Amino acid sequence: MDADLRALRERLAEIADLARAGGVLSWDQKVTMPPGGHPARAEALATLSRVVHEKLVDDEVGHLLERLRPFEESLEYDSDDASLIRVTRRDWEKQRRVPTELRVELTRAAALGNQVWIEARATNDFARFLPALQRNLELKRRYVECFEWEDSPYTPLLDDFEPYMRTSEVTEVFGTIRPVLAELVREAPRVDASFLEQPFAVGGQEAFCKRILATLGLEEGSYRLDPTVHPFCTSFSTRDVRMTTRYNETGLDSLWSTMHEAGHGHYAHGIAPSLERTPLATSPSLGLNESQSRTWENLVGRSRPFWLHWYEPLQETFPTQLGDVDRVEADETTYSLHIILRFELEQQLIEGSLDPKDLPEAWNAGMVDLLGVEVPDDSHGVLQDIHWSQGGIGYFPTYALGNVISLQIWASVREAIPDIDAQMEAGELGELAAWLRDNLYSLGRKLTPKETIERLTGTPAIDPQPYLAYLSEKLAALPSHA
Amino acid sequence: MDADLRALRERLAEIADLARAGGVLSWDQKVTMPPGGHPARAEALATLSRVVHEKLVDDEVGHLLERLRPFEESLEYDSDDASLIRVTRRDWEKQRRVPTELRVELTRAAALGNQVWIEARATNDFARFLPALQRNLELKRRYVECFEWEDSPYTPLLDDFEPYMRTSEVTEVFGTIRPVLAELVREAPRVDASFLEQPFAVGGQEAFCKRILATLGLEEGSYRLDPTVHPFCTSFSTRDVRMTTRYNETGLDSLWSTMHEAGHGHYAHGIAPSLERTPLATSPSLGLNESQSRTWENLVGRSRPFWLHWYEPLQETFPTQLGDVDRVEADETTYSLHIILRFELEQQLIEGSLDPKDLPEAWNAGMVDLLGVEVPDDSHGVLQDIHWSQGGIGYFPTYALGNVISLQIWASVREAIPDIDAQMEAGELGELAAWLRDNLYSLGRKLTPKETIERLTGTPAIDPQPYLAYLSEKLAALPSHA
Numbered sequence: 036m037d038a039d040l041r042a043l044r045e046r047l048a049e050i051a052d053l054a055r056a057g058g059v060l061s062w063d064q065k066v067t068m069p070p071g072g073h074p075a076r077a078e079a080l081a082t083l084s085r086v087v088h089e090k091l092v093d094d095e096v097g098h099l100l101e102r103l104r105p106f107e108e109s110l111e112y113d114s115d116d117a118s119l120i121r122v123t124r125r126d127w128e129k130q131r132r133v134p135t136e137l138r139v140e141l142t143r144a145a146a147l148g149n150q151v152w153i154e155a156r157a158t159n160d161f162a163r164f165l166p167a168l169q170r171n172l173e174l175k176r177r178y179v180e181c182f183e184w185e186d187s188p189y190t191p192l193l194d195d196f197e198p199y200m201r202t203s204e205v206t207e208v209f210g211t212i213r214p215v216l217a218e219l220v221r222e223a224p225r226v227d228a229s230f231l232e233q234p235f236a237v238g239g240q241e242a243f244c245k246r247i248l249a250t251l252g253l254e255e256g257s258y259r260l261d262p263t264v265h266p267f268c269t270s271f272s273t274r275d276v277r278m279t280t281r282y283n284e285t286g287l288d289s290l291w292s293t294m295h296e297a298g299h300g301h302y303a304h305g306i307a308p309s310l311e312r313t314p315l316a317t318s319p320s321l322g323l324n325e326s327q328s329r330t331w332e333n334l335v336g337r338s339r340p341f342w343l344h345w346y347e348p349l350q351e352t353f354p355t356q357l358g359d360v361d362r363v364e365a366d367e368t369t370y371s372l373h374i375i376l377r378f379e380l381e382q383q384l385i386e387g388s389l390d391p392k393d394l395p396e397a398w399n400a401g402m403v404d405l406l407g408v409e410v411p412d413d414s415h416g417v418l419q420d421i422h423w424s425q426g427g428i429g430y431f432p433t434y435a436l437g438n439v440i441s442l443q444i445w446a447s448v449r450e451a452i453p454d455i456d457a458q459m460e461a462g463e464l465g466e467l468a469a470w471l472r473d474n475l476y477s478l479g480r481k482l483t484p485k486e487t488i489e490r491l492t493g494t495p496a497i498d499p500q501p502y503l504a505y506l507s508e509k510l511a512a513l514p515s516h517a
Numbered sequence: 518m519d520a521d522l523r524a525l526r527e528r529l530a531e532i533a534d535l536a537r538a539g540g541v542l543s544w545d546q547k548v549t550m551p552p553g554g555h556p557a558r559a560e561a562l563a564t565l566s567r568v569v570h571e572k573l574v575d576d577e578v579g580h581l582l583e584r585l586r587p588f589e590e591s592l593e594y595d596s597d598d599a600s601l602i603r604v605t606r607r608d609w610e611k612q613r614r615v616p617t618e619l620r621v622e623l624t625r626a627a628a629l630g631n632q633v634w635i636e637a638r639a640t641n642d643f644a645r646f647l648p649a650l651q652r653n654l655e656l657k658r659r660y661v662e663c664f665e666w667e668d669s670p671y672t673p674l675l676d677d678f679e680p681y682m683r684t685s686e687v688t689e690v691f692g693t694i695r696p697v698l699a700e701l702v703r704e705a706p707r708v709d710a711s712f713l714e715q716p717f718a719v720g721g722q723e724a725f726c727k728r729i730l731a732t733l734g735l736e737e738g739s740y741r742l743d744p745t746v747h748p749f750c751t752s753f754s755t756r757d758v759r760m761t762t763r764y765n766e767t768g769l770d771s772l773w774s775t776m777h778e779a780g781h782g783h784y785a786h787g788i789a790p791s792l793e794r795t796p797l798a799t800s801p802s803l804g805l806n807e808s809q810s811r812t813w814e815n816l817v818g819r820s821r822p823f824w825l826h827w828y829e830p831l832q833e834t835f836p837t838q839l840g841d842v843d844r845v846e847a848d849e850t851t852y853s854l855h856i857i858l859r860f861e862l863e864q865q866l867i868e869g870s871l872d873p874k875d876l877p878e879a880w881n882a883g884m885v886d887l888l889g890v891e892v893p894d895d896s897h898g899v900l901q902d903i904h905w906s907q908g909g910i911g912y913f914p915t916y917a918l919g920n921v922i923s924l925q926i927w928a929s930v931r932e933a934i935p936d937i938d939a940q941m942e943a944g945e946l947g948e949l950a951a952w953l954r955d956n957l958y959s960l961g962r963k964l965t966p967k968e969t970i971e972r973l974t975g976t977p978a979i980d981p982q983p984y985l986a987y988l989s990e991k992l993a994a995l996p997s998h999a
Contacts, residue, residue: 052564055557056538059545067549071739072757075537078794079753082534086568257553271561275554312560 036106040116043099047123048312050090055271057083062269062277064146066261077146084142085135092131100124115309118481123314125198132181141178144170145425152424153264159414161395164424168391171426172384179385189382192429196321197436199483202382204497205432208439209375211499213405216375216506219368220406223510233356237282243352244280244293247345251297251331252468253304265421266292268299268328272311276300287349291332298331299324301468305476318476320484321430322497325437326444327471333367333438334445335467340459368506369406371438376401377420377431385428442501443492444475518588522598525581529605530794532572537753539565544751544759546628548743559628566624567617574613582606597791600963605796607680614663623660626652627907634906635746641896643877646906650873653908654866661867671864674911678803679918681965684864686979687914690921691857693981695887698857698988701850702888705992715838719764725834726762726775729827733779733813734950735786747903748774750781750810754793758782769831773814780813781806783950787958800958802966803912804979807919808926809953815849815920816927817949822941850988851888853920858883859902859913867910924983925974926957 057080064076090096103120110117130138148167155164175192182191187202194200241262248260254274263279270276278296282289302318310316318324335341350357380397383389389397398417399410410416422430449455451470458466474491485495539562546558572578585602592599612620630649637646657674664673669684676682723744730742736756745761752758760778764771784800792798800806817823832839862879865871871879880899881892892898904912931937933952940948956973967977 048560049564049567052561053568055561056542056565059561060538060541063541063545067741067743069738069741069757071736072754075754075757075793078530079534079537079541082531083538085531086535254553256551259549259551261549272554272557275551275557311557 036103039099039102040106043096043103043120043123044313046090046093046096046099047119047314050087051312051314051316053083053087053090057087058269058271061146064149065263065265065267066277066279070150073147073150077143080146081139081143085139088130088133088135088138091127092133092135096123096127097131100127113478113481115307115315115481119313119315122480126314129182129194133178134181137174137177137181141174141426144174145427148424148426149421152418152421156264156414156418159412159418161413161418164418165392168394168423171423172391172428175385175426175428176387187382187386189385189429192381192385193432194429196430196433197484198320199485200320200322205378205436208497208499209378209432209435212371212435212439212503213375215503216368216372217405219506219510220372223368223513230356231286233286234284235287235353235356237284239352240282240287240289243349244289246348247290248278248293248297250462250464251301252465253297253300257304258300260293260296266296267421268296268303270300270303273304273306273308273316276303291336294336295328295332298328301331301471302327302476305468305472306479307477310479310481315479315481317480319478319480319482319487321433322436322440323475323484323487325433326440327437327475329437329441330445330471334441335459335464337367338456338459340456343460344462367438368510369408371435372405373402374431374435376405378435381428381431436497439497439499439502440488442505443488443498445505446501447474447491518585521581521584522588525578525585525602525605526795528572528575528578528581529601529796532569533794533796533798535565535569535572539569540751540753543628546631547745547747547749548759548761552632555629555632559625562628563621563625567621570612570615570617570620573609574615574617578605578609579613582609595960595963597789597797597963601795601797604962608796611664611676615660616663619656619659619663623656623908626656627909630906630908631903634900634903638746638896638900641894641900643895643900646900647874650876650905653905654873654910657867657908657910669864669868671867671911674863674867675914676911678912678915679966680802681967682802682804687860687918690979690981691860691914691917694853694917694921694985695857697985698850698854699887701988701992702854705850705995712838713768715768716766717769717835717838719766721834722764722769722771725831726771728830729772730760730775730779732944732946733783734947735779735782739786740782742775742778748778749903750778750785752782752785755786755788755790755798758785773818776818777810777814780810783813783953784809784958787950787954788961789959792961792963797961797963799962801960801962801964801969803915804918804922805957805966805969807915808922809919809957811919811923812927812930812953816923817941817946819849820938820941822938825942826944849920850992851890853917854887855884856913856917858887860917863910863913918979921979921981921984922970924987925970925980927987928983929956929973 060076060080060083064073064080068076100120100123107117107120112118144167148171151164151167155161176188179188179191182194184190185201189202193202193205197205245260248258249255253276257274258276258278261277261279262282264281266278266280268276268278278293278300280289280293280296302324306316318327376398380389380394380401383397384391384394395413395417402408402410402416421427448467448470451474452458452466455467458464475487478487478490482490485497488497489495542558542562542565546555546562550558582602582605589599589602594600626649630653633646633649637643658670661670661673664676666672667683671684675684675687679687727742730740731737735758739756740758740760743759743761744764746763748760748762750758750760760775760782762771762774762778784806788798800809858880862871862876862883865879866873866876877895877899884890884892884898903909930949930952933956934940934948937949940946957969960969960972964972967979970979971977
């Protein structure tokens with residue numbers, strides 16, 4: 036038993052190391068790599084994914100898992116070892132269905148698509164991006180064919196990001212929030228946010244982002260923040276967390292983008308050390324992970340108490356721009372609607388009812404329909420986001436699910452830390468970070484998403500009501516400038 | 518035949534990709550990684566080296582090489598395919614002697630030693646570094662035992678950096694240059710270089726280094742320059758070359774360090790595209806590689822014609838410091854002596870006649886003896902250099918060999934480009950870069966070091982005379998300030 040467990044752990048540690056190596060290569064590709072490096076990087080990433088896949092789907096892993104079944108059943112369900120065996124078994128069974136060559140092609144196409152997207156976005160040229168998108172979609176459809184599904188061919192893609200969830204469940208949640216959000220958007224008072232539409236020196240933004248970041252409870256020397264075209268967060272251990280943000284010449288979006296990535300960073304940072312170099316050293320789902328980026332971005336970073344503390348320092352950093360403006364608010368409502376649109380279009384692409392070449396038109400029509408927004412050009416429309424370029428189909432719904440889940444968990448936070456508002460107003464975020472670490476982040480991927488949500492909130496259901504209530508209250512509190 | 522060659526090429530491409538991944542991880546470790554990432558990084562690097570080693574020493578590689586022998590013999594000796602088979606056979610036979618576990622331990626100890634060295638150097642604390650050094654030496658001795666040698670146990674270590682060369686050959690070359698250099702150092706006129714011992718703004722140094730770099734003939738978008746504790750160069754394809762330099766607050770060493778790494782960068786950049794993702798996509802030896810860093814650092818970057826072009830722009834960048842100084846010279850003589858000392862101490866450590874704990878004393882004594890220099894403390898003495906911390910024993914001689922070889926090749930350059938001085942004076946380095954690329958860099962590792970030198974110079978011998986003549990002439994031309 037001991038020998039089997041040790042053998043399994045060794046194999047999984049090796050796989051984790053190789054997957055992390057792939058993570059470093061991807062980070063470097065987006066943050067530091069000179070553009071000439073793209074073709075070779077795509078090959079290196081493809082090879083790493085081949086080796087990882089071969090090692091994971093190996094027969095011997097299956098034998099070890101089978102022999103470890105009695106041991107697993109003798110342990111507590113949520114013990115490290117039982118969870119490791121259980122979660123690995125699901126991964127193994129799932130990955131065994133995917134031919135290695137397909138896995139390699141998916142990785143290569145994603146790496147190459149990423150570069151094409153950067154060029155297409157910069158030149159507002161959807162046609163240039165189209166072949167890469169078609170290639171990624173074609174591979175995704177071949178991937179879907181490796182699995183069975185009941186409701187939609189989209190479900191196997193969703194499962195990569197939101198395990199155990201079916202497309203129909205997402206449709207149901209979105210069906211509840213969509214009309215409410217649409218109404219909120221129509222009826223919301225127009226906020227005068229024109230003071231944000233001015234130039235803010237990039238150096239000042241960067242210094243301020245790093246200053247806030249240093250107060251969020253992340254251990255010094257365990258993270259870094261870099262600029263990228265599309266902000267993201269990745270990690271190579273709990274003490275090597277890489278966040279990125281985007282400094283626009285105009286506006287202060289970099290602040291919320293930094294807070295957002297800090298939420299992902301907190302998750303990676305808070306995983307229990309005993310789970311390092313295992314497949315459990317991540318979050319149970321992207322939805323849960325997004326719930327935390329949304330927690331730090333919105334529930335903290337767009338809250339009144341947080342800005343009661345930080346607005347004065349911000350004014351001091353940018354006295355010309357903010358000297359005579361006395362508050363910062365920003366809009367969270369439209370975000371989930373934009374996600375719902377992505378979700379709907381993704382399903383159509385995968386089901387084959389939308390041709391990728393018609394995507395810009397469908398995108399623009401959806402933006403008018405859902406949000407009343409005229410898209411100026413493809414760079415600010417269908418090409419705005421990175422995920423489709425790297426084969427990230429099935430990822431988008433987790434953003435909106437994250438918004439919903441963040442409010443469910445936030446209710447538990449308020450119960451556990453009744454003076455959370457006062458703490459935020461004092462600029463103190465340590466207790467919040469520690470509570471989330473102890474009760475959520477440290478669990479890693481030991482439990483399923485719903486088991487994890489149940490442990491924190493008492494119910495496994497994804498309940499949109501707290502989220503909708505939060506938005507209504509927040510919008511109601513805004514002074515009307517109409 | 519075709520199938521065997523394809524199979525071999527596929528395996529080697531996979532190995533090359535994984536080795537490149539290790540390279541990215543090492544670069545990141547030194548350039549961008551937060552310090553908290555060290556333990557996990559050492560594991561990831563160890564795992565990558567395990568996978569690379571296992572894939573290379575696989576029996577099937579041996580079978581493929583055996584079956585390809587008739588094909589190899591039917592080809593030109595220096596064709597890509599014949600060279601690939603021949604060089605891979607030597608790598609395979611050599612690596613087969615090394616147990617995988619030892620290979621993994623060597624990598625792990627090197628990655629961990631690197632971090633300890635950074636801390637020990639910063640705190641001038643040799644005792645803190647000693648255990649890591651002892652561990653690396655112990656592993657190196659076990660590595661040496663995997664091989665046979667005639668002259669010294671140092672030869673197998675040297676072979677990793679300078680293939681086919683024996684320790685006794687190095688001793689002979691160094692025996693020739695050592696007394697001449699020592700005499701040159703004693704008799705050299707004292708140059709007044711005090712104007713370099715003032716503060717130069719790091720931002721100005723960086724901008725100037727990048728400005729020079731852009732004129733050296735490297736393709737834009739194919740390289741980057743970053744700051745590190747110890748400058749180095751690595752590459753992940755011919756179009757992804759990473760150079761680093763060190764900006765001290767005082768002095769302009771960063772300029773020559775950048776030129777030095779640009780020489781390594783040129784080598785990586787100039788490898789023939791047909792050799793990409795093969796074991797031939799590197800230089801035949803570190804000595805040859807160093808000959809090029811020395812070419813760009815010294816023969817170009819410390820030459821009078823180069824500075825006739827660049828001194829005015831440098832003065833304009835730093836008017837306060839250089840406004841009334843009319844030239845820049847720096848000393849190249851002492852460098853090789855310092856290398857000879859490293860070489861002698863390394864041999865004693867490996868042969869067991871010097872205990873690592875006595876190293877600081879031996880170092881300091883050698884510096885007085887060879888150079889007449891009193892070492893102020895270990896940080897500026899035995900701890901100054903990074904290589905021993907990462908198990909780089911056997912590497913140092915290649916620096917001095919590089920100096921020697923650079924002058925042999927430079928004679929051929931002068932013959933091919935008679936107006937090279939005039940070109941440098943005009944700030945034009947493109948023809949030099951192209952000639953070296955076509956005649957040296959593009960060959961990659963197809964030929965042995967001596968075959969490569971013979972192709973460029975007409976003789977395979979390593980001849981120190983041009984190097985000694987160059988130094989004598991240069992020192993003689995200096996005005997005496999004594």
